[in-house]
Amino acid sequence: MADRNGGWDFHLRTLSSSARDSNFSGDPASDPSLLQSVKRLYELCKAENSEDLIARVYPQISKLFQRAMASLSQSNTSYGLLLLAILQFFLDFGDIVLHDADTSLRTFFKSCLSREFADPVVAEATLDFLNTYKKKLLHTFPSLLPEFFPLLLKLIAWNGEKLEKSFITIFPGLIATGSFLPLFPSLMDLPVLVVALEKVERSSGSLIGSSIASIQKSTAPEMLLALMDEAYTGSTIGNGGADSESEDNNTIDVADPLFLDLLKDENDGLAERHWNSPGMTAALAAITNPQSERLKQALHIAPRLLDVYFAIALREVNDSLICALVPLLMSRISKIFPDKTFSYEVQKRLLGFMLAAFQRSPNFVAVLKKPIVDRLGEAYDSPAKTELALQLCWAIGEHGGGGGSHKDAARELFESLELLLYENLSSSRLGLRQDLAVGSNGDTSRKSSQARLLCFVITAIAKLATYHRELLPRARVSLGKVARSRISDGRVWRRARDYLGLMSEPAICISVLGPLQPSDEHMQSPGVVNWSEGCTKMNTHVPFHILGEQEGPPFHDFSFTDILPGR
Template identity: 60%
Template sequence: MASPKLAAGDGSYDFHLRSLSAASRDSAAAADPASDPNLLQSVRMVFEMCKEAKGANDEMVARAFPVMNKLFQRCAAAPTLSTASTGVLLLTILQFFLDFGEAVLHDADGSLKTFFRSCLSREFSDPIVAERTLEFLIANKTKILNSFPALVPQFFPLLLKLIASNGDRLDKKFSEVLPLMMSAGSFLPLFLSLMDLPMLVVALEKVERSSGTLIGSSLATIQKSAAPEMLLALMDEAYTGSSIEDQSGNSGSDDSGRLDLADPMFLDLLKDENDGIAAKHWTSPTISSTLQAALNSPQSDRLKQSLKMAPHFLTVFFATALRDVNNSLLCALIPVVMSRYAAMFPDKDFSFE
């Protein structure tokens, strides 16, 4: 059976599949597989042809899947300082996995987690990758809830870094994704993290001042910075307990100095995955000095936006909680809310004992 062609005449299924197969095998491209500008187009073409095929759909998907899977693994494993974004490419392949996974008996759970850990953890500040990620989660909301209900609750801290970095231009899409983040294990930590969204912005900006920008008009600017590697070093210390040296020798309380990598406040704020433990960074000795420095300095646009977004996100959180969360979790939330207010407003009229 001849492979079908698109009506637009942009090329045959076999041509694009051969291109992807060559890219997945090419050792010369291994260092930066996403740098080929034609790669994403070929993935999209094969995907569309598989969707539009009549009668040959199963055969085409069966031929395309091993090539897509190998390409996905190669891109996800690319060196961290590659010059091209892999985010949009990997999201397109993930959509192929979700749409045709049943036909090839592929469980996409591992691939989804690989995307968050290997790609989004480095590209969360890229505006295009951030928006496409939220759109992907919205488009597949039902499928994710039914087949991968623990995925988004596990990675909600990373998604909070995404919105903290990109600001209010994505607040509506983030609000649509927010209910997906809520589960029994993430409910209380998510509330505290939403309350701390402005503090997350402060932490990210401290990293920027120490090691370079996390956000820019081009991903190349971000990836030339040491900041993503600094964040990953923070993650490594948070998860493994390994020691990270602060090369500057500063404590981090001075806003003009480098970040104190050992401070638990920043380790809590900058983590990528939910560990099920309520944030403890409000007990950090540097919290008051960090907040005071932020209050005494001109507020950045991102910080101003986070101060406006946080109440809106909390409104979505409470509305979803009242609709979907059981009474035992709601009862557990009450002392957490009161305790946080006591920390924010230490006056005796607001105190919680």
């Protein structure tokens, strides 16, 4: 006990000496014993669980924190670990000493982590701290992590996959009502953020060196802070001299709004990112080939973060925010970092989430009628937009244009599908006529993709007309024109012919093309087999004639035990 008291007094005197006004001009973080004293005093307070001891330590800890923040901007030493140890004391014993840690936490993010996010030791310690106090932070300070999600994304973008596991653990805490929408483009542009940070490093000095001192002496952190200052105050940033541009023709224009948004530390709302801006052009032109290791890791991390983001969105986020996200998602489908594998992985996730959102709330198809119609009009602008239009056609047909109560929206969507269909029939855009010779492999692939889209358009028209019976006459006219056309791709005219045949059998048509659920959930649509009662049904309830256009029973081995539920 005497040894413990002696150690207690020694560490308390160390803090007291450091906090004296006579030593204020010094650099507290330059004394490694301070960090050890703070940690030891915290451990002793935790072990003793004495409010009296905590009350004796708190004034010295508080003074040290204030002194450290005052010295931070003039210091060449890292303060991250010392401030994290102090914050740990504030969070654990704040209720006892009546200390509100909110201001201290925000000061740490704004003044310290914004300068030291590139230091791997500070970055790892910060994530460990956030994971340790995750529950308390989310409960007591719920707006903290959502406010500083841009800074935390810079941390993971720069430090890469070695911290990904820790980052994903706290990632759900970044999602809140005010950060949900702005977070999406930031995740999409994580590789661009890496390019911007690397560009700053090349232009103004290393963000990270062999030691903490070299990091702080570098001009790169100051440049990032200057970018923040311009974003908040409008002040101009001095250039690096007349010769700086000659060294790098792709120097970032720090006044470009794109980079002010990319390199910010705090969430200031959803900002439009112009992919055709000079800043974005400079960023993409700065990509080296081969890609840097940090960029390669960001290309792997971003899709995994999107997986978590979309999973949380479907599970916890309300319909209004998801409805606002879907048009934003549509607008970004072709504005993705130009890496083939990355583009494929991201587009797959975007389309999957969009369809899941429509499945969760089918009325979104009607509510988002305007952006859907706009995207259908861009179906041939790029392969990505063609795939988006294809998936939208599927959603329109599958969900009946938003449901039976949205007849006006369904009619307008039907007209857009008609227009897309007639454009292909009246022009040579598809290039699928019999008198055209097969061109290059690229042309063949394009024709196949467009024929696939047309098949989905035909299916959507047939499904929409089955759901909204007043559209049936127009659907028969549209499909009849396709069936009589000279399109050489047999999939297109054969599908139109099959749907026309189904429409002559209303009960079977609604069973095959009708909605998953009738408008009245307590009523079963005619012609639809309830397979939970399949053991009592006759074989004639199965529409065999739709199975490959075969007459009579199916030719392949078929057993009702394969589809009926077990007893």
